[in-house]
Amino acid sequence: MTEQNTPLIALLDTSVCTKNLGDQIIMDAVNTQLRRIYPRSFFCSLPTHDYLSSESFKILEQSPFAIVGGTNLLTADMWKYNQWKVSYKDYFRLKNVILMGVGWWQYQKEPTFYTRTLLKRFLHGNMLHSVRDGYTQRKLQEMGLPNVVNTGCMTLWDLDAEHTSQIPQRKAENVIFTLTDYKPYPEKDKYLFNILAKQYSKVYLWLQGSRDLEYSKSICGTRAEIVDPTLKAFDEVLSSNLDLEYVGTRLHAGIRALQHKRRTMIVSVDNRATEMGRDFNLPVIERKDVGNLKTLLAEDRATVVNRPVEAIEAWKRQFSQPNGSAL
Known part of the structure; x- marks a missing residue:
């Protein structure tokens, strides 16, 4: 005391x-x-x-x-x-x-x-x-x-049924995405970005890690609009009036998007997203399966998180x- x-x-x-x-x-x-x-x-x-x-x-x-x-x-x-x-x-x-x-x-x-x-x-x-x-x-x-x-x-x-029922099922016009500096896979990440660049009117890139900006230059050059590396900046984009959803390799960026009632697809790069996706029905796709992403993005999809x-x-x-x- x-x-x-x-x-x-x-x-x-x-x-x-x-x-x-x-x-x-x-x-x-x-x-x-x-x-x-x-x-x-x-x-x-x-x-x-x-x-x-x-x-x-x-x-x-x-x-x-x-x-x-x-x-x-x-x-x-x-x-x-x-x-x-x-x-x-x-x-x-x-x-x-x-x-x-x-x-x-x-x-x-x-x-x-x-x-x-x-x-x-x-x-x-x-x-x-x-x-x-x-x-x-x-x-x-x-x-x-x-x-x-x-x-x-x-x-x-806090992602109960009332919350997740308010997450849109249809694909948004714009996307915010992330890369993972400590799990680089240039071939797959370039493929991911090129899909997003073709599927969305505008692509935003949030820098979650200290070296994400350096890595992103080799992946998307200047073709994505950078969102500052602060949680406040990320929240401002997610809470804006933009017609926006999240796709990226950062697990907790994806969960933050769900907290803001944004449709989300997390690309798993390690055991964290894989295990939590399996246990709780999070919207997760394995990195090796990113070739299926275009089809998944086009489909209407409800978000249901199975909280324990x-x-x-x-x-x-x-x-x-x-x-x-x-x-």
Whole structure:
């Protein structure tokens, strides 16, 4: 508690030190959902993309638990690939971490002994952990962590039937698209852009990643109108009066478009979109199947997201129980 008796909750914030604005989309949803659970609590953001400082650990000591918000932080070898910047030095200091919509980095082999040891130490042993897809859930359960539910990413939690019924079924006049700087495939991406250039009156390109602009020059030259690399700029286009839909390789840009009631087609470049598309009926096409995109765009298509409501409510409900501190 603070001196004003305001409950303090440590939030391991995946948008700090990030080069990917998709993390801002995730954390926007994290904060929205947590504020509904704890309207009077004080959330203090700590980094996941950088190592925790002594001041961070002081904050963690004041919080009953820490919640880590989304993205693909988990990996089979957290020694070699540590997107979540934790180390053996944190073993005795970091504890009672609760996952919220966290995912697994790519398809991998069995977790190492080091990874299993760290996660079993860090993760809360009694509270439910929320993961973004069934693949991540299985990985954790196979490690001996049974208290895991597949809630999907928090960005999906408000996409109920009332919301998605307002998403147009017919193809729009214009399109906003994205590329992925760390997953380049020039042949497929040029093919994708050329389809969009022929199918739409105007093509907008949002820069979600720090190197997207550099990569885009080799894909579309100057034939797309650049949307500034801020979430605010992206939201302004999505909320405008333009007859517009989204097509692109960035998963959370596509989900943001769905939040704005825009028809969407996400081109999967890794396990994230593939697994979430399979689990929750997101509009996803595999990159290898992009040759079918022209037909898919021409077809009328309803958007129906299968949210795992029971799992979401179970994860939320625990915070009103005694072991959730009822802050």
